[in-house]
Every structure is written in C-alpha cells, then in structure tokens.
Amino acid sequence: MSLQHIAVIGAGTMGNGIAHVFAQSGFNVKLIDVNAAQLEKALQTISKNLDRQVAKATITEAQKAATLANIITVTDLAAGVQPAQLVIEAATENVDLKLKIFRQLDETAPAGAILATNTSSISITKIAAATKRPAQVIGMHFMNPVPVMKLVEIINGYATDKEVTEKIVSLSQQLGKVPCVVNDYPGFIANRILMPMINEAIYSLYEGVAGVEAIDTVMKLGMAHPMGPLQLADFIGLDVCYSILNVLYEGFGNPKYAPCPLLTNMVTAGYLGAKSGEGFYKYTAGNKDLIVSDRFK
Template sequence: MKNISVIGSGTMGNGIAHVFAQFGFEVSLVDIKQEFLDKAIAKISKNMDRQVAKEILSETDKEAALSRIHTFTSLAKGVEKADLVVEAATENMELKLDIFRQLDQASPDSAILASNTSSISITKIAAVTNRPTQVIGMHFMNPVPVMKLIEVIRGYATSDETTQKIMSLSKELKKIPVDVNDYPGFVANRILMPMINEAIYTLYEGVAGVEEIDTVMKLGMAHPMGPLQLADFIGLDVCLSILKVLHEGFGNPKYAPCPLLVNMVEAGYKGVKTGEGFYSYTAGNKDLVLAPRFKK
C-alpha cells in the first residue's frame, strides 16, 4: 500500500497525513474547504520544523514529505487511487456512516477503509458498506507524530488478512499496533474516560479543586498530565461524546457523564479548542492557568 487517503484535515487528520508522508507514502488529504486544507498543511509544516530542530528529520526530508501530500475538496477525486482510506472526521455517528457510504462507492474495490474513531462501532460503520471484511479501525493517539500507539480495531466481519495488513503497515510508520475487538470505547477510552469522568465527579462533589485533583494524579500515579488538564486537551465535547457511547453501548450507569461535564459543554467551555475548560488557554502562553470559575 503506497497511496493513502485521509478524510478530514483537523488535528488528527493532519497528524495522520504528516506521519504517512514522513514515511514515504503518497497522501491525498481531503476536506470540504480549501482553507481547512491550507491550514492543515501549514500545521504539518510547523510540526515538521520541530522535527528538523530535534534532528528527527532533515530539511530535505521535510520538503520531500510535504511534496507527497496532495489536497482535495472532492472526496471522489481524493480516494480514486487509494490503497487505504483513513477517515478522521468529527466523532459523530451519522457523519461517519455517510462518509463510509460515499467511500464505498468512490474508492477502488481493493481499498481498505479505516476509521480513526475513538469509540464508535467499527461493525456498525462496516455494515453500511459492501466490503465489511475490508473495514477496520485505526485509532491513532494525539499528537499523532509523537505517540507510538495505534489501536487496531476488528469489526465483527473484519478479515484476518485486512487486520494483518494494517498491523504491518502501522509498524512501517514506526508505531506499535495493538489488536483489539470492537466493543464500546475499545481499550483506551473504555479505561481512560471513566477515570476522567470520575475526576470531574470528584470536582463536582466538592472533594477537591481542579489543581488538587490533577496534582494527586500526577504526583501519586505518575501521570504526565492530570485528568482534568487531559480532558481539556482532548476536548470536553469529545469526552462527553465518548462517555455517551459507553453509557448507551453498555447500559451501565457507571458510564453516565457527570452533570458538570454536560453543563460545561452545553455552555461552550470545551477546553483548549475554545480557550477555556477547567483551565484557561491563551495563544503563546504555556503556563497552566486555572479557569476563573474554578478559582477559590
């Protein structure tokens, strides 16, 4: 597989395109507006500059990688030569199902269709295509150029051949693939999201403040980032969406999203992406600043 199409040029999509291009693959990056694509290319270039500064890439390597990324606003054009398509659109079930219906019609019959979903059923996604044996999950971690893990998720009908191809391909990207089965949240988010939710409940119930909760988990459990800061980084709306998938998928009240999380998302406080969540974020400021509403 040498021709890779990536659907969606946001944080995950541009990171996925970056990594494939870095390791010699031809990449078609697809989004609905050219301005989104231009912003993604600028972001990839900036991230590659960091790799050049750290001597991970040479300037020549960077320019060669960027030349391998081609942008498209037409999904059909962007996937017409694909050996593999990786969908990295917003974590919305209906949107993903619609995209996969289009991918099934537009991409070559031999192409593998992968989703970067962090929680949505691969089996359900595969069911809207005529190639369920060739549909799989490739859950990259953020930031994609740095994080080594890829959760490789088998849908109910995903073939062994498809799985092995994706496991091997992931290793070509110098990643560590882990083969998991298709149940709500897979492994990473089935474990991570209840921890984040419990941290939010701990705040909601007045057990401790934001900084105290994060400090306990950083110093006591050796986490590099506290759960509330991590929630801000992931996006509180994304955390809520994943918890809803877990809650609905298992029907277990232990996955019910904390009311504080629900209120924050509904009010538009979604973390880093909106400038405020549990902490406040301003461009160019790397200091961790507690959000005004959580100051004592």
C-alpha cells in the same frame, strides 16, 4: 498488495497528523476535505510540525521537503480516493457523518481498498455495515498528537478479515508505531478505561472532594501520569469526552458511564477546554502556564 497510496479524509487535527506520519514514511498521501481553507491550514500545521523536527535535528530540511511533496490536497472525495489502497477517515466524531462517508467510500473507493476509520469510540461493526465490503473495514485509532504518540489502537469489526488486520498491523509498524489489536465493543480499550477515569475526576471536583490542581497533581505525582485527568480532558475537548461517555453509557446501558452533570453543564455552556479558551483551566495565546478557571478557584 503493497499499501503505498493512502487517502486521508478530514484535514483537522487528527487528519493532518495522520497525513504527516504517512508522508514522512514515504507514502503517497491525498488529504481530502471539502473545505479548501482547512486543507491550506493543515499543510501549514504539518510544515510547522516538521520545522520542530528539523530544529531538534530528528529530520533534515531535505526530508521535510520530501514529506511535503508526498502530500496532495483534494476537495472532491471521489477523485481523492483514486487510486488509494487504504482510505483512513478522520472526520468529526459523529456517527451520522461517518456512516455517510463510508456509504460514499463504498461507491467510490477502489474495490480492493481497505477502509479504515480513526474513530475513538463509534462501533466499527456499525460503520462497516453501511458498506457492501464489511470484511475490508477496520478501526485505526491514532493518538493525539499523531506525529509524537506511538500507539495505534487497531479495532476489528465483527466481519473484519484477518488478512486486513495483519496488513494494518504491519503498516502501523512501518510508520514506527506500536499497534495493539482489540475487538469492537463500546470505547474499545483506550477510551473504555480513560473516559471513566476522567469522568471520576470531574465527579471528584463536582462533589468538592478536591480542587482542580489537587486532583491533577495527585494523578501526576502519585500515578506518574504525564498530565492530570482534568488537564487531559481540556486537551481532548470536553465535548469529545462527553460524546464518548455517552457512547459508553448507551452501548453498555450502565449508569456508571453517564457523564457527570458538571461536564454536561460545561459542554452546554460552551466551555470545551483548550480549543474554546477555557475549561477546567484558562488558555491564552502564548501563555504556557496552567491557570485554573476562575469558576473553580
């Protein structure tokens, strides 16, 4: 079966990016969200990102128009998943919400449809168990920003069918992405390695080993990372980092994954990074310079 009709659930940062890359590759995409205003905002974001590509001469105005024409927005999940051959859930990283969505998908999505989740840490096996078709459930973890980042982490649940994995690998390559297949254990590979590094950087700040700029500079210049771990944490969202670390901590039962107390305090206080305006750095509209938060000066 050729996977031509794609449904994407969730019109946030990840969902609109996933819709963008599929539509640009010629797929028919239905972008689904219960919030009509969020869908409108998603289309505006996709249009702006396409404008950047036009400005860089990587696509033409005609290709931009064709990409936008390939996307239909829908507020009703049951209607949106028809006649999808692949459904990609990109809702908030909340296990209860994802389980609810997959129960709905099991009832409403076409019988042969592959059900994928963009989760970065929640068990694929647990999500699949909420359906009567666990062999058709798989993880398809895109990296942010989706139109730019090449990696797709493909996660097999315990019961994922080999043919499903092969189709998703091939599909990722059609999108111009590089697929990496991994198995379903807490954090998979990307976050199992990344989040402890970020947590250790926060511990280094918490224990007074070095300041924000020094920690990030060491990792950028010494380890050739494009972004320091504290800046990256701000970019991801400190609440997201906190949530993923707790998934690792609970999944392995190992205290080395427990979130640093400083991270816990920052999330509790609402300092979530770029999206809240302040984390380890301060973020103001139009300011491209990195300014360390006054709390860490």
